[in-house]
Amino acid sequence: MPDKFVGKMVPTLTEWRRTFHQYPELGFMEYVTTYKLGRQLEELGFNVHIGKDVLKKESRLGLPSDAELRTQEEEALKHGVDATWLEKMRGGFTGLVATWDAEHDGDHVAFRYDIDALPINEAKDNQHIPYQDGFVSTNDNIMHACGHDGHMTIGLGVATFIAENHKDLKGRFTLLFQPAEEGGRGAKAMTENGWLDEVDYFYTGHIGISSLPIGTIAATIKGFLATTKLNANFSGVASHAGMKPELGKNALIAATTAATQLYTIPRHSDGISRVNVGKIVAGSGRNIIPDKGYLEIEVRGETKEINHYMLEEAKRIMEAAANMYDVTVDFEVVGGAEEINCNDDVVSIIKKGSNSYSYIKEVLPTINVAGSEDASFMINKVQDNGGKATYMLFGTKLDYPHHHRLFDFQEEVLAVALETYVAILKGGSSK
Amino acid sequence: MPDKFVGKMVPTLTEWRRTFHQYPELGFMEYVTTYKLGRQLEELGFNVHIGKDVLKKESRLGLPSDAELRTQEEEALKHGVDATWLEKMRGGFTGLVATWDAEHDGDHVAFRYDIDALPINEAKDNQHIPYQDGFVSTNDNIMHACGHDGHMTIGLGVATFIAENHKDLKGRFTLLFQPAEEGGRGAKAMTENGWLDEVDYFYTGHIGISSLPIGTIAATIKGFLATTKLNANFSGVASHAGMKPELGKNALIAATTAATQLYTIPRHSDGISRVNVGKIVAGSGRNIIPDKGYLEIEVRGETKEINHYMLEEAKRIMEAAANMYDVTVDFEVVGGAEEINCNDDVVSIIKKGSNSYSYIKEVLPTINVAGSEDASFMINKVQDNGGKATYMLFGTKLDYPHHHRLFDFQEEVLAVALETYVAILKGGSSK
Amino acid sequence: MPDKFVGKMVPTLTEWRRTFHQYPELGFMEYVTTYKLGRQLEELGFNVHIGKDVLKKESRLGLPSDAELRTQEEEALKHGVDATWLEKMRGGFTGLVATWDAEHDGDHVAFRYDIDALPINEAKDNQHIPYQDGFVSTNDNIMHACGHDGHMTIGLGVATFIAENHKDLKGRFTLLFQPAEEGGRGAKAMTENGWLDEVDYFYTGHIGISSLPIGTIAATIKGFLATTKLNANFSGVASHAGMKPELGKNALIAATTAATQLYTIPRHSDGISRVNVGKIVAGSGRNIIPDKGYLEIEVRGETKEINHYMLEEAKRIMEAAANMYDVTVDFEVVGGAEEINCNDDVVSIIKKGSNSYSYIKEVLPTINVAGSEDASFMINKVQDNGGKATYMLFGTKLDYPHHHRLFDFQEEVLAVALETYVAILKGGSSK
């Protein structure tokens, strides 16, 4: 087994990451990103699956509007995406799955990397390295502000390792390049197309979610909450507020009552629960009884049962608030995640080759962080079938938090993460 | 026609009033009062109707509990009510109707007098004439604090006039001695038994509701609001507030939410509207998710349509508040009144004999006062059938307002009121 | 006195109106409109006052942002507004006052015409005459959808009459071309600069506010409500809704609580009251405890006392809602009006010359309509000083209501209104 692989890859990792960073795309519209990844993985020798093979159509959550999709599909053609590829991806079927059967029998190991960006206007600021070094986003109001450009890069690095060392590896490898992680919208559709059904080991993770220093990684996490994201639209009847107040059916007071009362859902004695109304927009003119109201809500729970309890309570409260003012309400689930319970077994797998580490300084068995992740759908599917799974964290100094327009990470973390995955491949899957 | 009738009656009026004052009874439990009135009216020669002939069973609102009824029925026997009479009145069938057909054909004229008292502890205080002069209430926590003792007295005076002068009068006379006016509970049941169906003229009124001086009367009123009185009972499931908050179905928060939101019913552009939650009682122990909640509510409207609008809004809001917290709610209508629109025609009838007045100093055509009265059911029934009706006010100085434990009126108002009714009988019905 | 004046003016009125219609401007940014009016009035011989002479700086309500003002000031230069004029109007000092002292002593009569437009996208539709006849708005998303283009036209017509007939008229004339009527923002600043202080008679009015047919006018109105328009900004502290909910200071729940509870202000027994929350916007991301909340509110009252009561209640409720969630709230009054009580005396003045009417078919003494108008500040100021004032309505068929993108009126109403003002000038002020 080559020991120098990671060191050799460092300049390539940096180049890949910076290229991805320049062309960020929002969830279910990663047409260019998917195409670039796909072409490289094909060249490495992987079987690449795209389009409806990748995502179950009706399980995708929070899909953009048709108009948005079409606009980005046109852009994709202008940016060189092959028309045949695009045809398969049209309508928000982005992301891909790359598979490789190694020479020798062995476990089925899956790795997952998320690829979408955020609707954030990246800072054009000299203190911000992507701007200073000329790889700032070229797409207005879109930015890789959560490190997914790094995640994809690591994924390509892992793919390169597998391709170069396939003769020494055993088992099957599935690399999931997942769209629309932000808001918890894409993992479910990938999972429900069966990609995790026969997986023995599943690994994914995140750059810099905690304040671990560079070189430190956590092999497992604790404390991620199950969550459901939903929107509510209240609809009533407008009327002149001075002349005919009694003829209005006030969607604003229904929405404000709902918003206030949502916070009254009882605490659950089985564990942590959360509810938040993140946004409300209602009404039009000052002298009009408002006929429209809109809420963005999320609920969370320490277990999926608690999350379900919160969701059902929230829906009943909102329906009642609508009835209270004789208006209607419709819900749309636009995202979600389940809780995550990592398997401790993976800690020893990761640590197995630790004497040969160059970039990893310390492996913590676990770290407790709050958060929610749709990789949970994959993890729980694998575990339901008897497999083992983990969600790892890769430390890096962060001057600005995730989702900030000045977010950036230490690029050295790419090597740390790649070394981790190589250790997993060597430790868990090499003959 | 005798001119001296009223003057001759003055000592008798005072005596009657003081006797009634000593034995006040609550609504639908005026067993002794009804019996005394009935006997006197029989002696005068009236046909007296009691029991189920008087009140439509299911139209009585806010009936006392069976236990309360039984207790007062026992008391009635002890106080000399004839067992045969009592048998007819049992179960809250109090009040009576006394009828007389005059010698000559003519209009059917109805007069109404309310007979119930209030759950108020009458002042035992030297400044209070009923105490000073020894006719204070002998029934604990019950008091004629709204002047109905005076109303009955006037009614007996009117009956006496009819009996003495029947040869000179024409038409039919119906005297309604109505139970349970307080809370708007008795008039509807009398009306729905048909007593007002063929009435040409209807007169009723109140002592001292406004601050008119003694001797001044208003022939009609304006501004009385339609109203509905209702109670709401919320019922949920108790749970330990510390250990299992999520298992409770919280009837207290449903009731408090309902109470707060009831005040948000939109104003109505067609006229005055009102809503009030007069009382809330919910919950048991501090550390228990409450399973019971109780509200006392009233709505009002300048028209019966506005009152209906308020009632329907109120009920929908309370039902929604119950659904919001997964509890149930039941409503009970315990009282009500309609709006009153008096017929101006009665003004001239009342004024017709004004040159012979001894006690009346001034007749105002109308006065604007807020208030609600279940005589409205009778008035509206008469008017619906083409009859004329009014609600009059008889001025008197009041040192304390109605429903106060020191309430008292100038007894001279009894003569003023009797003179008014005599003027009506002479003016409208004498040949 | 010339009898043919109005007839002669008809083609000119139409032309003026259509020209104004093509260049609508929003409140406090009527730079081009003011300039055009001013130049014409100067040519007619009026003394024209502009800029800070017209409006009291700090009494202007709901001023646009500096950026908006600057943009429109640049536009004004491009559209030919003289730089010297613009300098005086800069910063939202639009509108003008034109004065004329007649040859003979007499009453001081003031007329007021409002000149601003609305942020509405005018219909480009063949059924819409302004589009069909080629005088549709040339300013995107701005439209004269309330008839102020007509009001200005009438004002110029009145000015022309005064200029042509000044030798036959007595007294002083003040023509107020008021900016920013929409939202009740401009009249107060004109009034507080003293323009109404010595006025004996004040006349203003509106085209087609009711459904009076063309030719019918109402000399006075009843039922306009006093009103205050205010915005509330709630400000708290954001926090991660999953990880640190207790660290947030939730401006959204403060705003939604305020919005709901505002509707609970008790009805006022002295007359009509209203409250409406026309708009709410709060929060940013779904998983963030919201740190911002914004409400647009109006209160109304049948009297200024009731309006004041509503405003004080509303502010206390919002402050309490902010305190409830440990956030702050700031209010901004952005508009308002007082109640209007017209002087009946003006009816006879208007009717005086009625035998010579050509366009007016009927003069109603008064009409009862709900509504709110900042001309009320002027009317009340005149009346406070012993003058007489009225608000008139000029009937016209309306296929679409005011503030609708298809709003239009029968142009014949311009002649009706001009004839009314001429009648006033002849009847009230001619020697």
Next chain:
Amino acid sequence: MPDKFVGKMVPTLTEWRRTFHQYPELGFMEYVTTYKLGRQLEELGFNVHIGKDVLKKESRLGLPSDAELRTQEEEALKHGVDATWLEKMRGGFTGLVATWDAEHDGDHVAFRYDIDALPINEAKDNQHIPYQDGFVSTNDNIMHACGHDGHMTIGLGVATFIAENHKDLKGRFTLLFQPAEEGGRGAKAMTENGWLDEVDYFYTGHIGISSLPIGTIAATIKGFLATTKLNANFSGVASHAGMKPELGKNALIAATTAATQLYTIPRHSDGISRVNVGKIVAGSGRNIIPDKGYLEIEVRGETKEINHYMLEEAKRIMEAAANMYDVTVDFEVVGGAEEINCNDDVVSIIKKGSNSYSYIKEVLPTINVAGSEDASFMINKVQDNGGKATYMLFGTKLDYPHHHRLFDFQEEVLAVALETYVAILKGGSSK
């Protein structure tokens, strides 16, 4: 050391318990109970402290009214309490402290037994052993339904052991017979008089709180929450709801708004939190704007910091709700408890003499139960000074839960508990 002590005591324990059971007294009114205990402890040779020596006057929470206190003080005289003793206890200074200095130097060990009963009407029912065997409560509506009759009995047993074996024991012993545990009202006042200041070991516990079988005990507990119990009184101004709604200052809507909004306090990320409004009573008559509102509230927290956070949030919300409706609110803290963290060291002390147990079958090191206890004030005081403390549970079958009118326990648990305390005395303190 005598081995047969517990067995010998069994009949006495039963007799004592049944005697206490027959004369239950409510918190701060345990005059007879305190006197009986005090006399027995004096006879055993203890120094007995009563009255103001025992309780810090102003630290007592939820004191009964003066009238209630006086009534029970009269009862106490009738039931044979010595007048001199009573004089010291007057005004709610019940409970006592009994101290003993052993022959030999050693640790200061404190034991605490609570002595108050509950306002529950004990079942007179043949399935209920206290009724069947003739020792049912003789005080109407008061019942030992939480096992404190057993606790006192155990305390007397322990005192007897100390008195009989003082020559073999070392150290100092303080027996705290605490009043008013129910509602968390008495322990604080005892603690703040200094009785726990120099204690090395502190032991207390409860009969049958969990469903442990008879013979099983838990040496420590986990999961008790800190709590504060408070009442809120809202005070406004009444007004006639139909005639003058705007003149009312509505204490009911302030209280209902407070009650609803209290449930919106954000969850705390550091641990469990709770809030409950257990009771609301507001308003008087249906047609009156309510001027009074009353709430009974409790908050809880996994730590005292979280409890404090909940309390401060709750108070701010209620104050704001009062301000919202221009009424006032006053709070009264009527009870409370802190969280409990037992010292594991005591497990080995309890188990030390386990080979000689007759009644104890199993000692669990700890058990996790929710609950709140004012012994927490004592425990935390001891620990703050470097001492060790625990709260134990003594298993018994319960056919009905604590605070039920059919509550009863297996009397054998008295021997189990006494054996536990004897083991502690032998293990921890014998020479």
